Amino acid sequence: MSTYPSKYLGIGLAAAVLGVALAPSAHAQEMGAPLSAIDWLERAMSAPLPQHSTAPPPPPPDDTLITLPAPGFEEIASAPLGRSELETTGLFTAERVGLPRALWGPTPTSEIVAAIVSLPADTMPAAARLSLRLLMAEFAPPLQNIPETRGALLLARVDKLVELGALEQAGQLIAAAPETSAALNARAFDIALLLGEEDRACAHMSGQIAAQHSHSAQIFCMARRGDWQSAFASLQVGRALGLLDENEAALLTRFLEEEEEEGQITPPAQITPLGWRIMEALGDPVTTASLPVAYAHADLRGTSGWRSQLDAAERLTRASVLEPNRLLGLYTQRRAAASGGLWERVRIIQHLERALQQRNGTAIGTALTEAWPLFAAVELEVAFAQMKGEALAKIPLSGAASEILWKMLLLSQENAALADELAPDTDLGRFIMALAKGAEVLPVSSASMAGAIHAAFSEPDVPQQVQDQLDAGALGLTLLGALSQIADGAAGDLHAATLGLQRLRALGLDPVARQIAIELLLLERRG
Structure with missing residues (x-):
């Protein structure tokens, strides 16, 4: 439990x-x-x-929409997927995540719950989105789902969603459950x-x-x-x-x-x-800034000051549970009240907005080269890319601005053709584009993150212990282990990065593995 x-x-x-x-x-x-x-x-x-x-189950919400933390934040109509066991409760099918319905297989519920409890929050954005989808999707109950642990897996999923700050998703998951408790x-x-x-x-x-x-x-x-x-x-x-x-x-x-x-x-x-x-x-x-991320929702009620709302929105966006466009709306709500830190991001976003409206290429390039390091400093590069990547793709840029746009298009998974045109003619540029296009990655000589990623894509065989898990059908435990290793890789553990990517590929999640690999190279989260 x-x-x-x-x-x-x-x-x-x-x-x-x-x-x-x-x-x-x-x-x-x-x-x-x-x-x-x-x-x-x-x-x-x-x-x-x-x-x-x-107690009767709560009525399903009419035409409820949930927002998945995936690139573009597509809206997905959600409703209970039929009366079923508590453990099968989900907001969308397993196939939508690219995983089999029998994900948990023979793994005891207690082991799955322990792995979910340990699921890291500080990780790559693509891995965070996968974690949220995993927690919200409908899967068949574990084969060893004994009466004593009935409902424990659903509760663990809800608890982790709340811990990650995904309150609306957690609430919808509870509403979709076939019975109350x-x-x-x-x-x-x-x-x-x-x-x-x-x-x-x-x-x-x-x-x-x-x-x-x-x-x-x-x-x-x-x-x-x-x-x-x-x-x-x-x-x-x-x-x-x-x-x-x-x-x-x-x-x-x-x-x-x-x-x-x-x-x-x-x-x-x-x-x-x-x-x-x-x-x-x-x-x-x-202040909620010193409290866990779920507290940040309290500052978005409309009763807090603009600064508190901005801080909260940045935290929740960084956690992949708030749409970047909502943060953009707050950034452009009024003029910056001061200078430095947060206010510099407000100022530069507004400056970039004005330059885009005027289609002033010089001003756009200058604003973009100034904005990128400001958002990178607070780990909001992906959100910035999702906010502005599409608009910037329509503007001819050169030099440093062009390379930044290339990164933004890759991180937001927008306009792959243009990203290919803008790719720098370097070993790293070609390596990253091979990942983006699903092609074979070329070997690299250094013992860097690129080397660790190349090992994952050139040596697909996972360790024997992991292979035994896969052979036994314990796919969910393998996936949760992969997500933990990706977080370790983001912190600088090259071997963990290799193992985590290998596991994802062994589970048939090659596109996700490639996106995570791109982020490991472009976001520089390593300490």
Whole structure:
């Protein structure tokens, strides 16, 4: 069974204080999604799913669209794929990822869950997109899916999506499940709170949460309904019976009683989503920049300042869970308020926009050569390429600007023909274009990343242990291992890069392997 990342995403308890904050009071104002990290919710998160649920499944969303983190962010209509086992729940078929439906094969559920928990977040963009697709796709349940672990794989997938910041995708995965459970409801409640949908969360959880040690959630929903007397009484009961953590009880008490104390509040040593939300409501907010990426969604509610929205959008775009064009919209919302850092990216994007509108080739080339290192410094090259690659492809460029455009076209997978024309006449340029065109890669002499990549494409045989996994049908475990090795390769482990690419190719994912190889060469993430 997966371990829910409650230390920073146990949101159910956060509900309590947010509900208070949102109810009419001298301190309250309309605010967005709180989070939670409390014992009752953590126990609910990790509790096994019941064999049968008395609560009806939520109705499937009508004409719901999800956005996959793939180049171009194509919109894909999603709907539950028929009533099935919990573990088969997905938003699109396995074939859409280029993988067989029987991906998990004979691998025990516990091993798959452990591998998903260990799936790295810091990796190449193409590998991040593959990870997200893997977590969202429909696969047959593992052959060893015993009753004791029923539902554990779905929960692990949801938890990892939340950890990676893909809250909307995680919520849609829960909605697509063929039945509800306490654990799934708790996660859906948390996600709704993170996205600022408190009313819907309380309405959906009404009548379902009372028996799940959800004292703080009950307080939250009472306050959301304006029942302050019951919320206060419930808080007193919770304190008397030890149902609330000491720190959270103190924060809730101060907020509900509207106590006036001088000086700033000291945040807890390990701030929880609930603590973060109370601190914000009491006028001593803790910036989300220092918290896990899922918190960044709170700054996109429209209640935060422009700078906070920009920071959050950059984080989520870097995690491959936000469309680059949404970030572009924020970049061009108004004039830069200052200089340096983030504001330089705002300034140069706006300058590039103006140059493109005027079709001023000289100004475009100058802006592009200035913009590229600014976005590379914060690992947003792929997002920048997706924002501007298509428009720049229509402009004749030369020199350094032409080479940057070549990189952008490769990273965004746009206009392969033009990328071939712009490719530099160097060994590395020819090597990369061979990868892009699906051709045989030529050998290189140095023990560099290019050498590691050449080894992966010239020596397709995987280690015997991996081959044994493949022969046994444990394809999912092989894929998860490959994704971990790609992350190690991005950090500079050349041998891991070779092994990870070999595994992907052995699984029939040669196009993805080639794109990852291109990114390993062009993005220079290695430390």
